[in-house]
Amino acid sequence: MGYLHPFATRGVRLVATKVRLCQERRRATRRLRQRSKLETNRRHARQSQRGARYLLQGLVTCGQCGYAFYGKAISLCSSRGRPRDYAYYRCLGTDAYRFGGVRICPNT
Incomplete structure (x- = not known):
C-alpha cells in the first residue's frame, strides 16, 4: 500500500x-x-502418534454430536478356548471420562 x-x-x-x-x-x-x-x-485428531490403527478412525463423525469415531478392540474367548479379537467404532462424545465425567453425546 x-x-x-x-x-x-x-x-x-x-x-x-x-x-x-x-x-x-x-x-x-x-x-x-x-x-x-x-x-x-x-x-478429529487421531490419538496415536504412530497413526491410525483402524482404517476409519478420525475420519467418520457422529451425526449427533459431531465428534470423531475411534476404533475399539475387544478380545473374547471363543467356545473352544481360543481368543477371538474384533473391533468396533465408537463416538468420542460417549466417553464420559474424556469430558469430566459427563457424556456429551446421546448416541449409544
Missing part, C-alpha cells in the same frame, strides 16, 4: 480508513478461520 498523508483532503482520509478497516476485517477473518481449523483438528 502506498503512503497516505494524514493531512490530505477529507476524501483521501476516508479511503485510508476504509483500507485499514478492510485489512483489519481480513485479519479477523483469517484468525476465525484458523480457530475453526484448530477446533476441527482437535475434535
Whole structure:
C-alpha cells in the first residue's frame, strides 16, 4: 500500500480508513478461520502418534454430536478356548471420562 498523508483532503482520509478497516476485517477473518481449523483438528485428531490403527478412525463423525469415531478392540474367548479379537467404532462424545465425567453425546 502506498503512503497516505494524514493531512490530505477529507476524501483521501476516508479511503485510508476504509483500507485499514478492510485489512483489519481480513485479519479477523483469517484468525476465525484458523480457530475453526484448530477446533476441527482437535475434535478429529487421531490419538496415536504412530497413526491410525483402524482404517476409519478420525475420519467418520457422529451425526449427533459431531465428534470423531475411534476404533475399539475387544478380545473374547471363543467356545473352544481360543481368543477371538474384533473391533468396533465408537463416538468420542460417549466417553464420559474424556469430558469430566459427563457424556456429551446421546448416541449409544
